[in-house]
Amino acid sequence: MKLARWQISVTLICIITGFFISFNFKAQSALRSGPSQTSAVLADMVEKIEKENTTLEAEILKLRIQLDDKQKVQAADNSLEGLQIQLDKAKLISGLTTLEGSGLTLTLNDRNIALEQARKSGGAINYWDYLVHDSDLIKLVNDLKIGGAEAIAINGERLTTPSDIKCGGYIVYSNGTRLGAPYVLTAIGDPEELEAALKQGASYSTLKFLEYPIAYTKMEKVIIPAYKGGFNLSLGKIIR
């Protein structure tokens, strides 16, 4: 039975070998189809974290709604209506409610057509000149605020007290979320005043002059979503 013995062992190892080879082959071909390995890892990580963020944001929203319901029930029970009204107002101010009202939407895109032309004509391309920058958005948001905007969102990200607008290379981050061109700024306010503020401010005309695709429409009704993130207030103390 010596022959059988070696055959069994070698067969076993052969099965393992075949398994690893085909498994590896498959894994490698899956990797090859993507970009480089490191960027694949990073993209994987980003995707995972973003997914986590989305679920956490959904959780926050759900908990806030639950809290709302509980508070309303209690307010009805204990005649705390006055407090409830104050609370609602505080939520409104801090951007925790979805708002609806007259306003304005403004779209701003990268200079894609100009970039295409520059690519065709050859020569060095300074991508900086073709992208929408965080500073552009910050200035536009500021102009909208000057125009009396009550609530502002960029690509559905509500801007509130802790909101940032920061450069992320070809994209912009706000509230820790990636925002990409085209950027849609939505603002609730008096449409005429918002328009006037945009026209008076430097950024709109500058971007127009630099041939960025920028346009706004006055709207009868815009909807601005609630702020989905959290507030990290641990150091400040209230002085009474």
Place this chain on the structure above:
Amino acid sequence: MWLPLTGLLVGVFIGQAFTVPIPVQYAAYLGIAVLAALDSVFGGIRTMLKSKFDSTVMMSGFFVNSLLAASLTYIGDRMGIDLHYVAIFVFGVRLFNNLAVIRRTLMDTYFGLHQDKSA
């Protein structure tokens, strides 16, 4: 002779059937596992041809070698030194050595072309 080949095919099919996505950082471990398994197969065939086959030696060799290779890879990963090349190199050299012995032995047995001095 056909049993191991069938086993190889069976393994390939099992591998194809599995669609577990492997994280990129473990790709090196898979490669080493392939090499360790191949090394064991060739080593097994060689010892069999030399009639010195011992299944315990072979199986323990496979697992211990794989384990050492995996731990080298892991430590190398942690230290930032590509230690898994050590395992790849050793397994590669052994593969060729084993194949050479197998080749000579087979040639000797079937054609009598080579005088095997090491036997």
